[in-house]
Amino acid sequence: MADEFKQITNFDRLIHEPSRLAIMAVLSACENADFTFLLNATGLSKGNLSSHLSKLRDAGYVNITKGFKGNYPHTTCALTRGGRRAFDAYRKQYLALARRLKK
Amino acid sequence: MADEFKQITNFDRLIHEPSRLAIMAVLSACENADFTFLLNATGLSKGNLSSHLSKLRDAGYVNITKGFKGNYPHTTCALTRGGRRAFDAYRKQYLALARRLKK
DNA sequence: CAGATATGGTTTGTACTGTCAACTAGTTTA
DNA sequence: TAAACTAGTTGACAGTACAAACCATATCTG
Structure with a gap:
């Protein structure tokens, strides 16, 4: 029959989680993208977005660059090579x- | 831009969880299917399968029927109408x- | 100038969830 | 009768997601 069903349980959970999947999809x-943009694009709350981004950074999937835009702090995120892979x-x-599901 | 990314965060988490997604995919x-079949089809451990099935039953997504096959207990599972929906x-x-991801 | 409000986030607390190991209960084998 | 197998369930623990509170700075408002 199908190993395909077994494969499902091997999904990368870090990415599979809906909030992070949304983030990764946008970034890809x-x-x-900057923090505010991701906020709008994903509809997540700030706290949520912040902590998911940290997790993705800890995993080496995204690069987070903090700087200033005018006088305000400004955070930009991008996929790392590993994250893209x-x-x-x-x-x-x-x-x-x-x-599989289409049929 | 895309609400599509926002939609991601609305995935039904009960189904989205890889172990349960595998179960639901097989059942659909x-x-x-009986317990042992699901065990093989999904590659889950017995404990895991058992607790996920309970969760799906509690949610009203699957129907679990316990009986005997010969002398051994025997559990069969099927999607309910709600589960199929x-x-x-x-x-x-x-x-x-x-x-979206294909492009 | 004092206070209110906005920007751009981080930290904290809580409640939930997934997973594995251990257990139950009965059956077959030798 | 003792060991090993079938078919599951339960308990404990670690990890997670989410919201709410918080923080620092900057800009308006009267």
């Missing part, structure tokens, strides 16, 4: 299951 | 994101 599309791998698994 | 394909809804969201 936008190349780099991890997301590509996830995407592959995701799409494999999608093909 | 097989119409009804929920899974269909999830599938729709899943595939919508898949289309």
Whole structure:
């Protein structure tokens, strides 16, 4: 039958979590994005976004750069090479299951 | 831009969890399955499978029937109507994101 | 100038969840 | 009768997500 179902349990949970999946999806599309932009794009609360970003940074998936824009602090995020690789791998698994579910 | 990314955070987490997603995917394909079959199909441990099944039953997504097959206890599981509906809804969201990720 | 409000976040607390190891309960084998 | 197997369930523990509170600074408002 299908190892495909077994594969599901191997999804990268760090990415699979909906909040982080949204973040990763946005970042993979936008190349780099600031905190406020992610806030709007994902609909997450600030606290949530902050902690998920920290987790993704700790995993080495995103790079967080803090600086200033005018007088306000300003945080920009981008996928690292590793993050992009991890997301590509996830995407592959995701799409494999999608093909299964389509039928 | 895209509400699609916001939609991600609305995934039904009960189904989205990889272990349960595997279970639901199998059940949606097989119409009804016994414990051992699910064990093999998903690769989960018995304890894990048991507790996830309980959760899905508590949510009203699967129906669990206990009986005997010969002398051994025997548990069969099937999606309820509600479970099938929920899974269909999830599938729709899943595939919508898949289309996004394909590009 | 004092106070209120906005920006851009971080930290904390709580409640939930997933997972594995250990256990129950009965059956077969030798 | 003792060991090993089938078919599960339960308990304990670690990890997580989320909201609410908090912080620092900057800019308006009267």
